[in-house]
Amino acid sequence: MIGWNDVYNVVVAMVPLYVPLFLGYASVKWWNMFTSEQCNAINGMTCFFILPLLIFEFTTHINPFKMNYIFVAGDVISKCFIIVLLWGCTYFIDDGFEWCITNFSIFSITNGIIMGSVVMRAMYGSLGENIVIQSVILQLIFWVMILMFMLEVRRARQDFNSVSTIEKSGKDLEENNSVQDIDVNVVQPSLWLLAKTVLGKLAKNPNCIACIAGFIWALIASRWHFEMPRIIEGSITVMSKAATGTSMFCMGLFMALNKKIFACSAKVTVVTMISRFILGPFSLGLACFALGLRGDLLRIAIVQAALPPAVLSFVYAKQYGLHAEVTSTGVIFGTVLSLPILIAYFAVVECIDF
Numbered sequence: 405m406i407g408w409n410d411v412y413n414v415v416v417a418m419v420p421l422y423v424p425l426f427l428g429y430a431s432v433k434w435w436n437m438f439t440s441e442q443c444n445a446i447n448g449m450t451c452f453f454i455l456p457l458l459i460f461e462f463t464t465h466i467n468p469f470k471m472n473y474i475f476v477a478g479d480v481i482s483k484c485f486i487i488v489l490l491w492g493c494t495y496f497i498d499d500g501f502e503w504c505i506t507n508f509s510i511f512s513i514t515n516g517i518i519m520g521s522v523v524m525r526a527m528y529g530s531l532g533e534n535i536v537i538q539s540v541i542l543q544l545i546f547w548v549m550i551l552m553f554m555l556e557v558r559r560a561r562q563d564f565n566s567v568s569t570i571e572k573s574g575k576d577l578e579e580n581n582s583v584q585d586i587d588v589n590v591v592q593p594s595l596w597l598l599a600k601t602v603l604g605k606l607a608k609n610p611n612c613i614a615c616i617a618g619f620i621w622a623l624i625a626s627r628w629h630f631e632m633p634r635i636i637e638g639s640i641t642v643m644s645k646a647a648t649g650t651s652m653f654c655m656g657l658f659m660a661l662n663k664k665i666f667a668c669s670a671k672v673t674v675v676t677m678i679s680r681f682i683l684g685p686f687s688l689g690l691a692c693f694a695l696g697l698r699g700d701l702l703r704i705a706i707v708q709a710a711l712p713p714a715v716l717s718f719v720y721a722k723q724y725g726l727h728a729e730v731t732s733t734g735v736i737f738g739t740v741l742s743l744p745i746l747i748a749y750f751a752v753v754e755c756i757d758f
């Protein structure tokens with residue numbers, strides 16, 4: 405049973421997250437230390453240098469051969485269900501594909517590294533901590549890769565549409581000026597051209613490279629039982645340790661650049677919180693139950709699915725220019741609300757005989 409000392413340990417782990425957030429906000433809002441361009445550069449450095457090193461470091465320390473495969477299968481099934489559900493919603497709302505990406509990001513990437521391990525260790529001991537670490541590994545290996553793919557598809561579509569608009573405008577202008585010796589064609593990207601462009605960008609994306617390289621190293625190291633050389637691990641760790649702090653700092657910069665601290669509307673915030681704290685645990689719990697997971701393992705799966713959104717989601721949203729205000733609000737409010745929600749889930753599942 406979680407006690408006051410455990411709650412205190414969670415608060416101790418959470419409060420330092422808001423220190424870089426405040427410093428980032430103050431450095432722009434009150435101290436005028438960074439311009440908008442410099443803030444974008446800091447976010448880019450975090451997205452393409454620091455976070456990939458964190459992903460690689462975390463992934464290399466797992467043992468893929470000792471994971472709970474029923475839990476893994478349940479997580480995959482639940483996420484596939486959410487993807488299908490979100491994809492179906494794209495046909496009924498404006499900018500449906502963009503909202504599909506945003507909700508998938510908030511839903512699938514949780515704060516397991518910082519908050520999850522502390523909370524689950526307090527509730528269920530080493531077993532709870534082990535399961536939440538496996539959940540984080542799945543996020544880094546699969547769901548971050550899928551998120552990167554969706555973001556690159558959106559960017560490629562925008563690039564193709566921009567080129568098409570420019571070339572069409574140029575053609576109309578030439579016709580109006582009676583210029584007949586230049587033939588300008590409007591670009592209509594094929595499915596193959598779009599796929600080729602997206603896959604090419606993913607192959608150069610440090611986050612994707614880190615996911616794949618880290619998992620391959622984990623497979624090889626676990627199979628033949630050897631460790632990474634200390635000089636290489638130290639070179640990676642020296643920057644990866646800054647990932648959480650710089651990510652929160654970037655969110656503070658973003659908040660300071662906006663007119664309002666919370667730029668997201670109340671309606672969207674409520675929908676985001678429902679997606680994270682209700683749909684997530686329900687879908688994962690149902691999938692794991694259907695696959696035969698029972699007892700504390702099922703309880704752990706449900707509770708850890710109610711963890712708040714990770715700041716990683718905001719960094720990607722800001723870098724790709726997609727609903728950063730929604731993601732930042734979701735991360736901040738989600739982190740504040742998560743502790744009482746997690747305790748409530750813990751109390752409820754303990755009363756159910758699985």
